[in-house]
Amino acid sequence: MDMKNIRSQFPILDQEVNGRPLVYLDSAATSQKPLSVIESVERYYREYNSNVHRGVHTLGTKATDGFEGARDKVRKFINAASREEVIFSRGTTTSLNIVATSYGRAFCKEGDEIVISYMEHHSNLIPWQQVAKVTGATLKYIPLQKDGTLNLEDVEKTITDRTKIVAITHVSNVLGTINPIKEIAKIAHAKGAVIVVDGAQAAPHIKVDVQDLDVDFYAFSSHKMCGPTGIGVLYGKKDLLEQMEPVEFGGEMIDFVNLYDSTWKELPWKFEAGTPSIAQAIGLGAAIDFLEEIGMDNIHQHEYDLVEYALKKLSEIEGVTIFGPLDASKKGGVVTFNIDGVHPHDVSTALDMEGIAIRAGHHCAQPLMKVLNQTATARASFYLYNTKEDIDALADGLVKAKEFFSNVF
Incomplete structure (x- = not known):
């Protein structure tokens, strides 16, 4: 990967924060946007801003072509069998809530089971609590x-003939763990259950083939994969x-709408009420073009190299505890850690003074924090525009923070 060329396409990275060059290590929260995506959204608003589907005038037709063209790009990106299986939503959270509300409440009953993991983001936990x-x-x-x-043996023991839904993250937003979705799907289907996958931390970073994985539902967000906020995808069989x-x-x-009853459009539009996020969909399409030009396998390899390097650098710092797999081949682009005796928020604040952006808190995974016996953690997350120099800056910043707080306290 030509890192110099890639980084040059992200204008936000060319700035200083607190007098230091920006080191952005918070892509698991939201990724930065390349010029091609920014310009695609601007072009829509400047040149053909119009509502979609209903109008037959030139601008409406062009907007509809851009919006529905983005759906076709998503279909190809995840290898869905048809464009009817690609639903646009506000994001991963909305997508998962659609499945929980529409499928979960209709097809679960007393005595049934919903199986999830301790590493789930609240978006893939709370909806299932409500269904239960x-x-x-x-x-x-x-x-x-x-x-x-x-452990797949634990998966087989937990999923029973009473299980109706298995809801699992593809990649943990805290631990970075890449879960064996294809194998879990096979176990779920053998017991007659459907599998719902939170792909928010996977779709931007690794090649996703929903047909090969044989998942029933798969959800992800645009803003974590170089696209705009406000739009996401729900894939469903x-x-x-x-x-x-x-x-x-x-x-x-x-x-058709009558006085006392109505009928719905065919897929995918029956799940897309109201004026959709048109500019955002067009931006998502541009983001997919950008990612595919680089290649998802190349992005994954680059992040593997970064994670392997980060695990080595951070493990060399005394007092740093790393959570999740220590084998880079089992992780996405996330390294979560704590420094003994220093609160994660203090770590984040100290790093920010060095121009380094990380995330600190419970990461919308409070049950997992309890399992880890932590109230909060610090998280550095990487993407295609990060370099080993960014990780060197992180390591140096952590050493400075550790020394500072050890002297203060």
């Missing part, structure tokens, strides 16, 4: 190994989506 409360189903957790991975009722009602998703 409404339907009387039981929520079950797959045990977590000491290295932050899942067509036969399942056709069984589900919409969760929002109004314009765009209807076929």
Whole structure:
């Protein structure tokens, strides 16, 4: 990968923060945007801003072509069987809530089981808590190994003939663990369950083939993969989506409306009520073009090299505890850690004074924090525009922070 050329396409990286060159290590929260994406959104607003589907004038047609063209790009990007299986939403959270509300509440009942893991983001935990409360189903957790991975034997023991839904993250936003989704899907299907995958931390970083994985639902967000905020994707197998009722009602998703009843449009539009995020979809399409030009396998290899280097550098600092797998081949582009005796928020503040942006807190994974016996952690997350020099800056900043707080306290 030509890192100099790639970094030059992200204008936000060419700045100083607190008098130091910006080192952005918070891509798991949101990624930065290349010029091609920024310009695609600006071009829509400057040249053909219009609503989609309903108008037959020139601007409306061009906007519709851009919006629906983005759907085709998503279909190809994840290798969905048809464009009807690609639903646009506000993001991963909304996508997962659609499945929980429309499928979970309709197909779960008292005595059924919903299986998740301890490493789930709140977006893939709370919706299932609510389904369990409404339907009387039981929520079950797959045990977590000491290295932050899942054991397939534990998966087989936890998923039973009563399990109706398995909801699992593809890549943990805290531990970085890459879960064996294809194998888990096979176990779930053997027991008659469907599998719902939170792909927010996977789709931007590794090649995703939903047909090869044989997942039933897969959710991810644009803003974590170089695209705009405010739009995400729900992939669902067509036969399942056709069984589900919409969760929002109004314009765009209807076929015929009578005084006391209505019928819905066909897929994918029956789940897309109201004026959609048109500019954002066009920006997402541009982001996919950008990522595919570089190559998802190249991005994954680059992040593997960064993670391997970061694990080595941080493990050399006395008092640093790293959470999750210590084998880079088992991790996405995330390294979560703490420094003995220093609160993660203080670590983040100290690094910010050096121009280094990381994330600190519970990362929307409070149950996992309890398993780790931590109230919060610090997290550095990498993407295609990061370099080993960024990691050197992080390591140097951590040494400075450690020395500073040891003297203060």
